[in-house]
Amino acid sequence: MAFARKFVTALLAATSLLCLTPAAPAADPAGPSLQAMKRDYARPTAVPFPADNPYTVEKVRLGQQLFFDPRLSGDNTRSCATCHNPALSWGDGLAKGIGTGGTLGRRSPTILNLAWAELLMWDGRKDSLEAQALGPIESGMEMNLALKDVVPKLEKVDGYRTAFALAFPGEGLTLANVAKAIATYERTVVSGTAPFDRWVAGEEGAISDGAKRGFRLFNTKGNCAACHSGWNLTDHSFHDIGLPDKDIGRAEHLPLPSMRHAFKTPTLRDVARRAPYMHDGSLPDLWAVVEHYDKGGTARPSLSPEMRPLRLTPQEKADLVAFMLTLTGEADPVTLPALPVPAQPAGF
Amino acid sequence: MPLRPALLAAALLLAAGPALAETHVVDQANKKFSATELAVKAGDTVRFVNKDSITHNVYSQSPGNAFDVKTQKPGESSDVVLKSAGEVEVRCAIHPTMKLKVTVKD
Numbered sequence: 079m080a081f082a083r084k085f086v087t088a089l090l091a092a093t094s095l096l097c098l099t100p101a102a103p104a105a106d107p108a109g110p111s112l113q114a115m116k117r118d119y120a121r122p123t124a125v126p127f128p129a130d131n132p133y134t135v136e137k138v139r140l141g142q143q144l145f146f147d148p149r150l151s152g153d154n155t156r157s158c159a160t161c162h163n164p165a166l167s168w169g170d171g172l173a174k175g176i177g178t179g180g181t182l183g184r185r186s187p188t189i190l191n192l193a194w195a196e197l198l199m200w201d202g203r204k205d206s207l208e209a210q211a212l213g214p215i216e217s218g219m220e221m222n223l224a225l226k227d228v229v230p231k232l233e234k235v236d237g238y239r240t241a242f243a244l245a246f247p248g249e250g251l252t253l254a255n256v257a258k259a260i261a262t263y264e265r266t267v268v269s270g271t272a273p274f275d276r277w278v279a280g281e282e283g284a285i286s287d288g289a290k291r292g293f294r295l296f297n298t299k300g301n302c303a304a305c306h307s308g309w310n311l312t313d314h315s316f317h318d319i320g321l322p323d324k325d326i327g328r329a330e331h332l333p334l335p336s337m338r339h340a341f342k343t344p345t346l347r348d349v350a351r352r353a354p355y356m357h358d359g360s361l362p363d364l365w366a367v368v369e370h371y372d373k374g375g376t377a378r379p380s381l382s383p384e385m386r387p388l389r390l391t392p393q394e395k396a397d398l399v400a401f402m403l404t405l406t407g408e409a410d411p412v413t414l415p416a417l418p419v420p421a422q423p424a425g426f
Numbered sequence: 427m428p429l430r431p432a433l434l435a436a437a438l439l440l441a442a443g444p445a446l447a448e449t450h451v452v453d454q455a456n457k458k459f460s461a462t463e464l465a466v467k468a469g470d471t472v473r474f475v476n477k478d479s480i481t482h483n484v485y486s487q488s489p490g491n492a493f494d495v496k497t498q499k500p501g502e503s504s505d506v507v508l509k510s511a512g513e514v515e516v517r518c519a520i521h522p523t524m525k526l527k528v529t530v531k532d
Contacts, residue, residue: 196523313523
């Protein structure tokens, strides 16, 4: 119960962060157009949960344990959190992820704000968190635990049997419920309120003048908001942004000419905490990212028409970076769960 | 003009052989289709018009009616003839939140 109360409190706190009511805006020297742009970035008031997997405290608690449990890997060394580490903005800080089978083909994406995602994975091959959750577990390159072995392995842990019975009354421990619990926990992973949010809500001094200029550029000359739009700074779209690697991305699963080298637009929430950048981890910092977009990317048939040389001045590049630095939120520290272990006899 | 009246008003009658085939106009604006559902007859045309300031790519993988209009720049339009009866799931490849279900009847 203590945990439940604590979690609900945490959830309410997180929700309250989402409920910032925009105050009356202060006089804006840039005029009403900037105010209109800001309206597109107001945070939502609640986290969406699907009707067929609604939120419960028991499910979130179980999902958190599963997310942090290395026993969901074949050799008990890797959990979901190994690559999606909350201390590293739910990524791993590496250019390419590392799994049981060695170095992976792409950078580990953050799991922040996936409750709002349309498709999952850099290439969009999963259409829900429930569908995605088991993929890395069974991947021979990542966690390498055959799905047929998941339930028998967890059944040996008394605490899990109890936790599944509480979270899924009448159903208990099933593979589908492993996915549902992890997905429910992941939906609670929401970026904290950032200085940018306080500015959107009317606190004029929350960000610098340079960051405000950067926000305007982000929505105009920089064309960033063509894809990184809305409060989550992504519209979940797929584009070839002209990175010179051979990965065909989305086209592997949706074989259309425009989808060659196309990858999902990631959120920019807390982006300053997730270097290196891009699906291939090829750009070391936000300055390099701005330089990439300024040049317009590698010319090829699939290059997104939204990509074009921007001809940004040094000051404009600095302003764009200043803006992105204001997106780092103030989320509460993540408490690691105690994992259930097999019961041991009290004595002889 | 509101999108729905525009959609209805834009349905054009075309003489095409013994049956009358219609053209149904679906706009793309604000990263949304102007309708989420549409009923047409087999042989009808759906005209997809990009009214956004960004590029779209309408497609379907539904059996019997699969198509790819490829990238559409702002202002461009593309006609698709739906030949087979059934449900057609239409998407924008670039923007997966854009969804349209077309019911094609004989």
